[in-house]
Amino acid sequence: MAVYPSLKNKVVIVTGGTKGIGQAISDALLANDALVVATYVHDEHNAQAFLQARTSQKLLVVQSDVSKSTMRTELFSQIKVHWNQSVDCLVNNAGILQQKPFYDITENDWDETFETNLKGAFFLAQSCLQSTPVSSIVNIASIGGQIGGDKAPHYAASKAAMVSMTRSLSRLGSAQQCRVNAVSPGWIETPIFDAKKLSELQQKAKDEILLGRLGQPEEVAAAVLFLLSDDASFITGQCLNINGGMYFG
Numbered sequence: 001m002a003v004y005p006s007l008k009n010k011v012v013i014v015t016g017g018t019k020g021i022g023q024a025i026s027d028a029l030l031a032n033d034a035l036v037v038a039t040y041v042h043d044e045h046n047a048q049a050f051l052q053a054r055t056s057q058k059l060l061v062v063q064s065d066v067s068k069s070t071m072r073t074e075l076f077s078q079i080k081v082h083w084n085q086s087v088d089c090l091v092n093n094a095g096i097l098q099q100k101p102f103y104d105i106t107e108n109d110w111d112e113t114f115e116t117n118l119k120g121a122f123f124l125a126q127s128c129l130q131s132t133p134v135s136s137i138v139n140i141a142s143i144g145g146q147i148g149g150d151k152a153p154h155y156a157a158s159k160a161a162m163v164s165m166t167r168s169l170s171r172l173g174s175a176q177q178c179r180v181n182a183v184s185p186g187w188i189e190t191p192i193f194d195a196k197k198l199s200e201l202q203q204k205a206k207d208e209i210l211l212g213r214l215g216q217p218e219e220v221a222a223a224v225l226f227l228l229s230d231d232a233s234f235i236t237g238q239c240l241n242i243n244g245g246m247y248f249g
Ligand SMILES: NC(=O)c1ccc[n+]([C@@H]2O[C@H](COP(=O)([O-])OP(=O)(O)OC[C@H]3O[C@@H](n4cnc5c(N)ncnc54)[C@H](OP(=O)(O)O)[C@@H]3O)[C@@H](O)[C@H]2O)c1
Pocket: 015, 016, 017, 018, 019, 020, 021, 022, 039, 040, 041, 042, 043, 044, 046, 064, 065, 066, 067, 093, 094, 095, 096, 097, 116, 140, 141, 142, 143, 144, 184, 185, 186, 187, 188, 189, 190, 191, 192, 193
């Protein structure tokens, strides 16, 4: 893993930072001496295990539902109390994937998907740009947003919108020299998939991914850290594919 001195003692929010890709991003940030705020929403047991396994003074774990405005406000208050520092970077990673047949998708599913995957990210970015001199934001999109998905069209739409939002935020953030980028992972081995789905994807990966395998969360984290760091100082408004060669666009 590369070392980024520019991330030392930077306060970085990682939504969904206690599991899967978010956990790998939190760990990579801790390894770079950043002050990490990792959020979760439902899985208290996993969040506590994550915290206890690290015993780091530089890690704050907060239960905060990105889709709820009161919880987003409370998150900033907790950061202020804990470190008395403003937020330097934001990683909008929290996301949900509901895979179900097209005609079974309800309005509730649509709302939950967009509120988690997009609305939360938008308003966290707004708060960061409004109240703190934030230097970099990275949004986690998805290959689903690029190639579409018949099992989760609402998820795919939310992730396509994430890329569009990234471009708008890069324009809005530029006045204060805040860079805003996205990464678009392909199939990554995380708890977002159950065991049956994972083994199905592992088989499909042999034919559908040039590198012939699923990606690992650490491989996404590596790209996110680069984009957060000053090494990416002239990169903004971009979306970087991390998909093993599954899609080139
Ligand atoms: N894995 C892939 O193949 C893949 C591919 C492309 C894009 N992505 C994207 O990458 C991101 C991370 O995915 P992952 O695979 O690491 O998923 P994951 O293992 O299921 O982890 C998701 C994390 O997001 C948190 N979360 C969910 N809803 C939230 C909410 N309303 N507020 C705050 N946190 C919330 C979860 O909290 P709890 O632990 O409390 O449930 C969990 O920590 C997502 O945006 C996903 O769409 C993943």
